[in-house]
Amino acid sequence: MxxxxxxxxxxxLLAFAVVAALGGCSKDKPGATPKPAVGKAAPQAAAPAEKxxxxxxxxxxxxxxxxxxxxxxxxxxxxxLDVTVHEGGPQLDxxxxxxxxxxxxxxxxxxxxxIARSKGQPVVAVAALMQKTPIGFLVHADSGIKxxxxxxxxxxxxxxxxxxxxxxxxxxxxxxxxxxxVREIINTTTLQLFLNHEVDLEPxxxxxxxxxxxxxxxxxxxxxxxxxxIDSYGNILVASEKLVRENPKLVTRFxxxxxxxxxxxxxxxxxxxxxxVKLKPNLDPEIEAGIAAGxxxxxxxxDGRMGWMTEEKWSHVIDxxxxxGVIEKKPDPKTVFTNRFMEEIYGAAPTAPAAPPKP
Numbered sequence: 502m503x504x505x506x507x508x509x510x511x512x513x514l515l516a517f518a519v520v521a522a523l524g525g526c527s528k529d530k531p532g533a534t535p536k537p538a539v540g541k542a543a544p545q546a547a548a549p550a551e552k553x554x555x556x557x558x559x560x561x562x563x564x565x566x567x568x569x570x571x572x573x574x575x576x577x578x579x580x581x582l583d584v585t586v587h588e589g590g591p592q593l594d595x596x597x598x599x600x601x602x603x604x605x606x607x608x609x610x611x612x613x614x615x616i617a618r619s620k621g622q623p624v625v626a627v628a629a630l631m632q633k634t635p636i637g638f639l640v641h642a643d644s645g646i647k648x649x650x651x652x653x654x655x656x657x658x659x660x661x662x663x664x665x666x667x668x669x670x671x672x673x674x675x676x677x678x679x680x681x682x683v684r685e686i687i688n689t690t691t692l693q694l695f696l697n698h699e700v701d702l703e704p705x706x707x708x709x710x711x712x713x714x715x716x717x718x719x720x721x722x723x724x725x726x727x728x729x730x731i732d733s734y735g736n737i738l739v740a741s742e743k744l745v746r747e748n749p750k751l752v753t754r755f756x757x758x759x760x761x762x763x764x765x766x767x768x769x770x771x772x773x774x775x776x777x778v779k780l781k782p783n784l785d786p787e788i789e790a791g792i793a794a795g796x797x798x799x800x801x802x803x804d805g806r807m808g809w810m811t812e813e814k815w816s817h818v819i820d821x822x823x824x825x826g827v828i829e830k831k832p833d834p835k836t837v838f839t840n841r842f843m844e845e846i847y848g849a850a851p852t853a854p855a856a857p858p859k860p
Contacts, residue, residue, distance in 0.1 A: 550583035556604040557589040563792025566773045571762025573776050580754045596624045600741050607739045610664040611818050612827050619828045623742040626838035628756050628808035631735025631799040634727050636668045637707040642720040649676045649729050652683050657702040659685035665704035671825030672726040708795025712788050733818050735799050753845050760807050770794040809843050
């Protein structure tokens with residue numbers, strides 16, 4: 502009996518030795534690919550960022566710095582986007598760049614969008630970056646120009662196709678004024694004719710050129726068509742109908758990132774300006790910070806819904822530019838913009854409170 506117990510113990514010891522040996526053989530050798538532990542998921546590689554690009558309406562400066570802030574501060578990156586920012590210029594139309602797939606997004610003015618659609622280009626507004634137009638005209642402090650009728654007999658620098666011209670045309674038509682009584686001087690040299698007193702009106706963005714005049718100590722006034730019935734959006738974000746239809750998730754993330762870039766800009770305009778100066782050392786950081794800060798009044802809404810659009814306002818904008826001769830036919834406002842992405846970001850439009858019961 503004792504002998505059988507000793508044999509059984511010996512068998513158990515041999516079995517343990519075999520198991521231990523096999524366990525040692527299962528250890529990874531140097532240079533071998535490690536095996537995932539049982540019951541644990543293998544680490545997953547991060548999904549590559551989705552690429553996109555935006556075409557600015559003009560060269561890089563303070564009115565477009567929100568795009569650079571969204572890119573360089575990592576806002577778009579955190580949303581899974583790898584965004585390239587392309588500058589615009591006088592020979593580049595952002596609507597055309599979008600519908601030809603050169604860029605996924607573009608910054609345009611409402612008149613540019615309406616003209617593009619009148620030519621059959623399938624491009625739509627997906628956000629209103631500026632709720633109000635920043636278009637205006639510098640006038641000399643002693644010019645006496647205070648209202649539209651005062652333009653008659655004056656000289657204006659005229660840039661064919663520019664949104665300042667289109668808003669001027671709409672304003673003159675709205676007030677029943679004869680454009681032939683204004684001397685429209687075609688010239689593309691910024692400020693030169695005005696500083697030489699060769700023109701009485703210089704087309705501007707009201708948050709830009711007045712800062713230059715102030716820094717130079719030159720007394721000027723600002724004439725704004727928006728004070729006389731031209732209630733238009735300013736810069737808008739456009740995309741192709743195809744992109745809106747086929748990749749709406751990209752559009753939502755892109756818009757959210759861009760709007761957050763502008764919020765970060767308004768919180769720290771000096772920081773935003775510093776990003777621009779790194780790209781373009783010839784820019785004046787003080788002026789660029791002032792321009793960036795000045796966009797806030799045009800972009801903000803009382804309800805906090807930056808980028809939001811309404812059919813009522815688009816109808817008004819379409820009427821202005823059709824009556825002013827910028828476009829021939831009035832499109833259905835529902836075809837020129839979509840608010841679906843604003844609703845995804847903010848929720849549905851708030852309803853007006855119910856009227857109190859009558860006594």
